Amino acid sequence: MTALLGAAMIPCLLLDVADNVPEWPVFAASATMLLLFGGGLVVLSGGRTERTGSREAFLLTVLVWVVLPAMAAIPFMGIGMSFTDAMFESISGLTTTGSTVMTGLDNQPRGILLWRAILQWFGGIGIIVTAIAILPMLRVGGMQLFQLESSDTAGKFMPRIGEISAQIGMIYLFISVSCALAYMLSGMSTFxxxxxxxxxxxxxxYSTFDASFGAFYETAAVPTAIFFMIIAGLPFSLLALAMIHGRVKPLFSDPQPRLFFALIAAITTLVFFLRVIADQDYVIISPLNGYIETLFNVVSVMTGTGYATAPYDGWGDPIVMIFLITIFLGGCAGSAACGIKMFRLEISFRAVLAHAQQMVSPNRVVRIRYGGKVIDNDTLQSVMVFVFLYLATFIAAAILLSLTGESPLTAISGAATSVSNVGPGLGPEIGPAGTFEGLTDRGKWICATAMLLGRLEFTAVFVLMTRRFWRG
Known part of the structure; x- marks a missing residue:
């Protein structure tokens, strides 16, 4: 992974050299260091593959997401950013959160802008592999519901990861190339x-402009982005079935995509309706463009992409509250998206209904079903623990941010967007039109920690804090 990160710096180096950017030696030194370090580790290991059990898997998963951001932060420090800002930008990139402390993006060197994009691209595939191959085996947050055959066999853990990573990588690369070509056809420059x-x-x-996707306002790039953001929020296992085996039906019949599409449609329609009631000029003059603008921002927040075409936190208090709630929802399990995820929302709702039925009829046996399967107590408990840790982390982060002097809206939305890996918060400071630059160093570390916890699905980190884990 270290060598791969070093190799990923080479295109950034070449861009900076081509553009005569004086900071190009930063990428040269960083790439050389990481390639030598990573290559050295490969040589020392001798190509051996050790048996890896669940305890080692927990530790390795957490270590990877802690060590890699530190290495990825080096180029940011090379352009004059403080250690705190560099780590914040790096963690935000690799966790695909998208919150930023950088300003003046329009005038930044292309090398550092590409580096930010590469971090998110690598982070995205890392998240998908973790969600499909690792978290189910570790029984984190109810993900065992999607456990692949034989993925619980400790001795097959590492070979299974390699096999799944290769398959996902091909699909991920194909979608990425398709998206880039579609953007070019919509009028974007190649870069x-x-x-x-x-x-x-x-x-x-992450965008290459301070205005985010507002730089491509009312162009074909907006509907293109909507389509690919939705793709990013769908389970990659189902995308594989559709793209490799031609089985498209599961994308519309599986419970996760069904709820995902339904929530997008419902929230978009509600927000658009509230904008019409508020008599917002743009919506009244151009209803179609107004609906597309609303759809874009709803999809962006719900999938955790975090692009913005407009400062939607200025659309009125009711809409601000809707976006705050949308931050928590997320996409589908097994996707690059963030948040609580569709299957946990549905299982939690069904658990509440089942509990209500048992209160009315105490002797009745009520089974919770999801996707035709009966949810066992282990899976249900994992889901409930995840939701509890999710909300507890959000509350703790919000309180800690408020103690640094932030306003209630900044503290609450900052905590929500960090733990949900969305990107922009709400309000003038960290909203769609702002950045996280104005937070104190303590505030930035609080948000960065929440980002890591959110991406590691909480349990994977908290299990390392138990005595039993270290006693063996």
Whole structure:
């Protein structure tokens, strides 16, 4: 992974050299260091593959997501960013959160802009592989519901990861190239198309412009982005069935996509209706463009991409509250998207209904079903623990941010967007038109920690804090 990260710096180096950027030696030194370090580790290991059990898997998963951001932060420090800002930008990139402390993006060197996009692209595929191959085996957050055959066999853990990573990588690359070509056809430059394709399919949201997707307002790039953001929010296992085996039906019959599409349609329609009631000029003058604008921003927030075409936190208080709730929802399990995820929302809702039925009829045996399967107590408990840790982390982060002097809206939305890996918060400071630059260093570390916890689905981190884990 270290060597791969170093190799990924080479295109950024070449761009900076071509553009005569004086900071190009930063990428040269960083790439050389990481390639030598990563290559050295490969040589020392001798190509051996050790048996890896669940305890080692927990530790390795967490270590990868902690160590890689530190290495990826080096180029940011090379352009004058503080250690805190560099780590924030790196963590936000690799977790595909998309919150940023950088300003003046329109005038930044193309090398560093591409590096931000590459971080999110690598983060996206890492998240998908983790969700499909690792978290189910570790029984994290109810993900065992999607456990692949034989993926619970400790001795087959590493070979299974390699096999799944290769398959996902091919699909991910194909979607990325398709997105880049579509962006170019919609009028983007080659550089902007490639950079935005990387941050779209990863549901990351880093842009090459301060205006985010507002720079492509009312162009064909907007509906193109909507399509690929939705793709990024769908389960990659179902995308594989559709693309490799031609089985498209599961994309519309599976419970996760069904709820995903239904929520997008419902929230978009509600927000658009509220904008019409508020007599917002743009919506009244151009209803179609107004609906597309609303759909774009709803999809962006729900999938955790974080692009914005307009400061939607200025559309009225009711709409602000709707977007705040939407931040928590997320996409489908097994996708690049963030949040609580569709299957957990549905299982939690069904659990509430089942509990209500048992209260009315205490002797009745009520089974919770999802996708035709009966949910066992282990899976239900995992889902409930995840939801509890999710909300507890959000509340703790919001309180800690408020203690740094932030306003209630900034603290609450900052905590929500960090733990949900969405990107922009709400309000003038960290909203769609703002950045996280104005937060204190403590505030930035609080948000960065919440981003990591959110991406690691909480349980994978908290299990390392138990005595039993270290006792063996």
């Amino acid at each position: 902007d198309a490639v950079a935005h394709a990387m941050t779209t399919v990863s549901a990351g949201g």
